[in-house]
Amino acid sequence: DGGITQSPKYLFRKEGQNVTLSCEQNLNHDAMYWYRQDPGQGLRLIYYSQIVNDFQKGDIAEGYSVSREKKESFPLTVTSAQKNPTAFYLCASSIHRDRRDYGYTFGSGTRLTVV
């Protein structure tokens, strides 16, 4: 079955440490996205990529970095510059960058906690 896989499900980060969240899709989708969700709130866009080797900053990109070397993969690194990284991180993909009328497919999320 096709889908998006996020790993790990839970991640603990020490102060000053960089951590990388994995996102892999086998849906052959062109575009991929990273969102952050804080308790009781909606989703805020961190980064997005519409094509391999290209990505754009979202609304809250500071302290985060991404890469898109393969169509299937869009890893997110939470750097030590992100001062409040504790949150639920969601990866999503969509089918075609030239089609506006599509829905997103989401992964099951990674819960990151600073210890």
Add this chain to the structure above:
Amino acid sequence: SQQGEEDPQALSIQEGENATMNCSYKTSINNLQWYRQNSGRGLVHLILIRSNEREKHSGRLRVTLDTSKKSSSLLITASRAADTASYFCATSRGSARQLTFGSGTQLTVLP
């Protein structure tokens, strides 16, 4: 930036009743989408309505869109306990492909 705002923030109903959630947004859109999120899980796409459409149905779901009022509503008919979840509206605007999500409505359906 939050484009959509859902109302109410929380809704509690009995099984079998209908649930209505509303979404307001600020700027013109290409389409509006509704998603569902079970606690601690990813979001699931429910339905998409284009800016030139006024109403759309999918099973027990009915979505309306009023572009003059910049608002949408999601109606879930004959609700079930399994419908308990958070529901989010999301808007697609301009030439951008990314969605902007609202803050969500927490629906609780009591058995």
